Amino acid sequence: MSKYNEKYRKKYYVVWIGVTPGLYDTWTECLPQVKGYEGARYRSFSTKEEAEYAFEHPTEEHLRRRTRKKKAPPAPYPDCVIQDSLSVDAACSGNPGAMLYRGVHVASGQEIFRVGPMEGTNNIGEFLAVVHGLAWIKEKGLDMPVYTDSLSAIKWAREKKCGTTLERRAGTEQLFSIIERAEKWLKENVYTTTVIKWETREWGEIPADFGRKR
Secondary structure, eight states: OOOOOOOSOOOEEEEEESSSOEEESSHHHHHHHHTTOTTOEEEEESSHHHHHHHHHSOOHHHHSOOOSOOOOOSSOOOTTSOSSOEEEEEEEEETTEEEEEEEEETTTOOEEEEEEEEEEOHHHHHHHHHHHHHHHHHHHTOOOOEEESOHHHHHHHHHTSOOOOOOOSGGGHHHHHHHHHHHHHHHHOOOOOOEEEOOHHHHOSOTTOOSOOO
């Protein structure tokens, strides 16, 4: 469940000062090396060659803590929202239709994973996003909750079973293979991560929302 389809330009990450300094191919791999590490120094590069050179030849500019203003979060969430958390959401064009889902870190707005599009339904995407989030958090050894605005996803994850009535056929075979892996992960893994319902009416759209609502 930890792999996903990148839709954006590839970046490479260098960690000079962190848990394990080195070169990392994705932000998902880089984040645990610098998150919460006091004095961490890291940077992204457009090519692997640039990253390798920068790692071997760190400059003062590379190692200097950046003071430029960070991006503001997409919304001023209330104090009850846990900032160091993962939000997940899905979007679907039609029912069934082209479905994709993703996970976004609440405090930073950083997209952690994205999967799709593939033929499916919104409810299935919400369920898979929750399981993907649980698997990613456990794999990285992080301590944070998962937010979802889907009660069905919470229920299905708790029951370790995707409750969809979607027909399994040639067009949905890829989707059902992912569902089976998700169900298998839930049945074979113990996790302490809390899955929390995102209260959209009170807090606004979940950070992982795709912005497709009309």
